[in-house]
Amino acid sequence: MNFPGQHIISIDQFDRDAVTRVFDVADQMIPYARRQRITRVLEGAILGNMFFEPSTRTRVSFGSAFNLLGGQVRETVGMDSSSLSKGESLHDTAKVLSGYSDIIVMRHPQAGSVAEFAAASRVPVLNGGDGANEHPTQALLDLYTIRSELAGKGRELAGLRIAMVGDLKHGRTVHSLCRLLQLYKNVKLTLIAPDALQMPERLLENAREAGLSVHTTSAMDEGLREVDIVYQTRLQEERFADPEEARRYRGAFRINQSLYNRLCHPDTVLLHPLPRDSRADANELDNDLNDNPNLAIFRQADNGVLVRMALFALVLDIEKDINKHARDLHWYTPQR
Ligand code: CP
Numbered sequence: 001m002n003f004p005g006q007h008i009i010s011i012d013q014f015d016r017d018a019v020t021r022v023f024d025v026a027d028q029m030i031p032y033a034r035r036q037r038i039t040r041v042l043e044g045a046i047l048g049n050m051f052f053e054p055s056t057r058t059r060v061s062f063g064s065a066f067n068l069l070g071g072q073v074r075e076t077v078g079m080d081s082s083s084l085s086k087g088e089s090l091h092d093t094a095k096v097l098s099g100y101s102d103i104i105v106m107r108h109p110q111a112g113s114v115a116e117f118a119a120a121s122r123v124p125v126l127n128g129g130d131g132a133n134e135h136p137t138q139a140l141l142d143l144y145t146i147r148s149e150l151a152g153k154g155r156e157l158a159g160l161r162i163a164m165v166g167d168l169k170h171g172r173t174v175h176s177l178c179r180l181l182q183l184y185k186n187v188k189l190t191l192i193a194p195d196a197l198q199m200p201e202r203l204l205e206n207a208r209e210a211g212l213s214v215h216t217t218s219a220m221d222e223g224l225r226e227v228d229i230v231y232q233t234r235l236q237e238e239r240f241a242d243p244e245e246a247r248r249y250r251g252a253f254r255i256n257q258s259l260y261n262r263l264c265h266p267d268t269v270l271l272h273p274l275p276r277d278s279r280a281d282a283n284e285l286d287n288d289l290n291d292n293p294n295l296a297i298f299r300q301a302d303n304g305v306l307v308r309m310a311l312f313a314l315v316l317d318i319e320k321d322i323n324k325h326a327r328d329l330h331w332y333t334p335q336r
Helices: 016-028 057-068 090-097 113-120 136-151 172-183 201-209 243-249 257-263 297-315
Strands: 037-039 046-051 072-077 103-108 125-130 161-165 188-192 213-217 229-232 269-271 326-328
Touching (some): 016 136, 046 057, 057 072, 057 125, 057 136, 057 297, 090 113, 113 125, 125 136, 136 172, 136 269, 136 297, 201 213, 269 297
Parallel strands (some): 046 072, 046 103, 103 125, 229 269
Antiparallel strands (some): 037 326
16 A cells, blocks of 8 residues: 555555554654654644544544644534535535645545545545444554554464454444454454344455454353453444434443453453443443453553554655654653
């Protein structure tokens, strides 16, 4: 994969070498993300950060990543604050906004919308999530986190055993992660969901054809045993045509410390792309897990900054110049 100037729309654009390249550059970003060093390599550059669906992590971590490289961020948040709500097309919006920015990140509720936008853009576009379709940068930060958590236990990605739990039909993070795992050897994937919310058939077929061992079940008791990683997901209530149907599944796949003690190996790492639904009737990843050292959800969220800095550096082709524009930092910084 040749990064400079590329749109990042789908995780399928990445091969093993490209993933390794992103992770190597992400590792180089640690002193900057931890505020030990400061770089101004992107001074003068503008990120158009366009989020037409709610977001906390993706929007702010992309923005922070660009700021940490010295660039500035212009945000468009919500459909109502954009002329898309007056009937302007994605094509015209892309033509206009790509004249105002050096690079654009976009999240939109419609599958395929970011690709349509990118086709008309004059600057690189990164997909921050398009409907239930894909979330490629989340998959990269998820795998970066899995690699790092396994390394802490003396393990490698090869031979990974991972269970994905919850709404696998509508969850774009698991769609992209399932595709990304196909690049690795001997991965055992257990998909725990009710039949109606199981991973789309097309993705299951692709995973099996790529050599993954894939097992589907609706039983937590069966699926959570003997795995290295449990990747819990949120019930994507906003993607159901009938809200009543969504409510039927609320709280059906909750994990708490007692379930973890009963079913999981004590080394099992818990991930979630977040947000976790902490309302009492959902409580999908219980607060009683908060002191469990294997709950890696906030390390996972932190890694979003590293991976997104790496993607900006590679796409804007400044990775080799970062240190030239760097200096030590002198204000108080807490331990991260
Ligand atoms: N993981 C993720 O996409 O979170 P946000 O919806 O808060 O961006």
